[in-house]
Amino acid sequence: MKYAKVREICDTFNVKSIKTITEAFTDELEKALQNQSSSLKILPSYLTSPSGQEQGDYIAVDFGGTNVRVMLISLLGNGRYAVVKKISRPLADAAQGYDLTAPSATGGELFAFVAELVENVLNTKRDYSLGLTFSYPMRQDAIDKAALIEWTKELKTGATVGMDIKSMLSQALQGRGLHRINPVAIINDTIAAFMAGAYSHSNVCVGSICGTGHNTCYREASLHTGAGLPMIINIEAGNFSLAPGNLYDQLLDRSSFDPGKQRFEKMVSGKYMGELFRLLVLDMADQSLLPAMRTAEAGILRPFAVGAEILNWLNVDGPVEKVYIDNWLNKHGFPPFQDQDRAILTMAANAILNRAIRLIAASFQALLNRGTDKQSRLAVAVDGSVFEKIAGFSSKIEMLLNRTRTGPAIALIHTVSGSNIGAAVAAAQKATLPKPPPFLKPIL
Numbered sequence: 001m002k003y004a005k006v007r008e009i010c011d012t013f014n015v016k017s018i019k020t021i022t023e024a025f026t027d028e029l030e031k032a033l034q035n036q037s038s039s040l041k042i043l044p045s046y047l048t049s050p051s052g053q054e055q056g057d058y059i060a061v062d063f064g065g066t067n068v069r070v071m072l073i074s075l076l077g078n079g080r081y082a083v084v085k086k087i088s089r090p091l092a093d094a095a096q097g098y099d100l101t102a103p104s105a106t107g108g109e110l111f112a113f114v115a116e117l118v119e120n121v122l123n124t125k126r127d128y129s130l131g132l133t134f135s136y137p138m139r140q141d142a143i144d145k146a147a148l149i150e151w152t153k154e155l156k157t158g159a160t161v162g163m164d165i166k167s168m169l170s171q172a173l174q175g176r177g178l179h180r181i182n183p184v185a186i187i188n189d190t191i192a193a194f195m196a197g198a199y200s201h202s203n204v205c206v207g208s209i210c211g212t213g214h215n216t217c218y219r220e221a222s223l224h225t226g227a228g229l230p231m232i233i234n235i236e237a238g239n240f241s242l243a244p245g246n247l248y249d250q251l252l253d254r255s256s257f258d259p260g261k262q263r264f265e266k267m268v269s270g271k272y273m274g275e276l277f278r279l280l281v282l283d284m285a286d287q288s289l290l291p292a293m294r295t296a297e298a299g300i301l302r303p304f305a306v307g308a309e310i311l312n313w314l315n316v317d318g319p320v321e322k323v324y325i326d327n328w329l330n331k332h333g334f335p336p337f338q339d340q341d342r343a344i345l346t347m348a349a350n351a352i353l354n355r356a357i358r359l360i361a362a363s364f365q366a367l368l369n370r371g372t373d374k375q376s377r378l379a380v381a382v383d384g385s386v387f388e389k390i391a392g393f394s395s396k397i398e399m400l401l402n403r404t405r406t407g408p409a410i411a412l413i414h415t416v417s418g419s420n421i422g423a424a425v426a427a428a429q430k431a432t433l434p435k436p437p438p439f440l441k442p443i444l
């Protein structure tokens, strides 16, 4: 009886037909391409697939969510690179008394922080081009001209939305006397994953982030860069709104900082899967399907108190994970669990994870199906903590993509430090683009 009820609850996470989601995703994308109202966007990057022969030293900045990572990267050609120097700092540090993610902080302060980090990795005696990966939706008019559309993933820094990102960064660099650094490329992190993956694997046609946030980009054959080549497009897949949600999705959305937005991201990303699990476990405890919490002050009662790592521990369930799970139960106010109660937790975790895997596979399939160059559409470059750390996440997506496929298999490629490597490759590509014609003096 108890298990039947648990099964019934977990079944509300079932994605019955991947094909239906793929079709809905394709329709939404088509609408966005036709400029009709859609939950997906068509945000041009002005970049195309790299050749793999790009070379040179670049400063690469990854402005993701919680940390800023700055690297000095040497691109060596033939898809090879070396990280010469790197530095990373959190955007908020209570012990150091700063929080650049809060509404009281400004874009100016944010970029001053970035400029200070840049100063730490470079050799001040030479010029550098800089590539910036900025992991938020941006409206772009050129590779180096981008304005933030809105914050996602709970960043709330003031005086940044709608502002020109290159100007803010350039001003901050000038402010520190870093006149020899030229920001030449500003890209979304999905574009960075694409560029990093395609630098060493020529058949990459989709780039994605499966981490704290979620999003995907792809190369669209019908849209071209200034040089007439197929352009990579950021579609802000995290906002896709046609994947059917359940009661827990509604609860999560209602209590989120941006209700009604980023519905897909709220189903599949690291920031939200832990919260879905928390809501599910609380409901099961309320219905006496799990042992009651020991105290009314239990940690699990606090919104967003649960990270996605518990899903992985339950999924792996080895001896080390068992210890982590015991500590987790204790920390969140539960008594020790018997095996059958743990089994219920595992069912809950797997329901959330399997849904995310099926939804992401469906969206990748929609992008892999597109265009006339299907034969070369064989690889998806992916980065992010969920992809990297949740056991089986990537292999299960790969399995779903290849299930009914004949011909060469689709591969998922993990782009380690993709956000930095991709920023360097984008900066290098900018340097190879044809220059605008020189200004001709009128003949008098």
Ligand code: BGC
Pocket: 135, 136, 137, 152, 153, 188, 189, 190, 209, 213, 214, 215, 216, 236, 238, 265
């Ligand atoms: C942002 C995307 C970003 C993704 C992954 C989302 O919240 O809207 O622009 O690519 O997170 O970092």
